[in-house]
Amino acid sequence: MEVVEGLPPLVCEHVLSMQLMYYDNITPLTYEPPFFAPASKHILDINPQGQKSSIDIATLDTGHHVLSVTIKHPFFEQLRSHLSASTTGCERARSLTDVCSSRKKEESAAVRSEKEGKKGPPATVFHVGSNGGTLRSVEVAFLVFASFVVTKSPVVGRGRVTTREIEEYLRVSCPLEIQMEDVKHMMHQLEERGVVTPETSFxxxxxxxxxxxxxxVVIAEPDVVPLLSAQTRVELQRLTGGPGKARVSAAKSSRKRVRA
Known part of the structure; x- marks a missing residue:
């Protein structure tokens, strides 16, 4: 309610949208629920562009399709820009300090490992997709978490991931028990691989x-794929350019609800 109260006057802008994403290998091509129609090419083209100025209210995966409800308005893009600009200075410095501290800890762990004659990399370094053998549990956890992050790619998402989204994922959807302390090391590894780039501290x-x-790498690992949701598997296929692209429907918007 507070967010709605803070919105500027709305003229005839599309504010609330609902979309259904179907799984081609599960949902019949003829299936179309009431009040929904196949999404037009125009909607499919503007959907990725509108991600920056929208916020997901809710997402529901039934196993047959995914229903997402989104509120879209330039206000949110302005809000994100304002928050990013106001926190870049001190927060970026704090982020760099955290990264340096994390690297020092990893270097110390590597030195201790060598002195003690232990084999293999430090526990916080994840080597996957190279040895062809059975994955360690820590590598499975890394790939499961990485799957969530890469589904935020601009190919299938809005091209950004936030701390709040990560916390929500760990609390609601993550199939494994992963702590935020583990996430810090995993994000550091993803940064080193060039998968993510820090914009702010969050x-x-x-x-x-x-x-x-x-x-x-993920879809080639039989230890990881069964842990992923149907939606995540579809999005990973889209990232690799493989089959399984989703069919999208949009709610009919002949009547737009505008708050007076």
Missing amino acids: EWSVSAPKSSEIAK
Whole structure:
């Protein structure tokens, strides 16, 4: 309610939208629920562009299709720009300090490992997709989390991921028990691989080409794929350019609800 009260006057802008994303290998092509119609090419083209000026209110995955409700208005893009500009200075410095501290800890762990004669990399370094053997549990967790991050790629999402989205994912959707302390190390690894780039201390941009590389690794790992939701698997297929692209329907918007 507070957000609605803070919106500038609305003229005839499309504020509230509902979309259904179907799974081609599950949902019949003839299926179309009441009050929905196949999304036009215009809607499909503007959808990625509108991600920056929209906020998802809710998403529901039924296993047959995904219903998402989004509120869209330039106000949100202005709000994000304002928050980004106001926090870039001190927060970026704090972020760099955290990264340096994390690197020092990893270097110290590597030195201790060598002195103690232990084999293998430090626990916070994830080597996947290279040895062809059975993945360690820490590598499975890394790939599961990386799958969530790369689905924010501009190819299938809005090209950014935030701390709030990560916390929500860990609380609601993550199939494994991953702590925020583990997430810090994982995000650091994704930064080093060029998958994400920190924009502020709580937001990262996601690289489309690097996300595609990670997606190819994930869908080739039989220990990881069964842990992922149907929606995530479809989006990973889209990132790799493979089959399984989703069919999208949009709610009929002949009547637009505008708050007086």
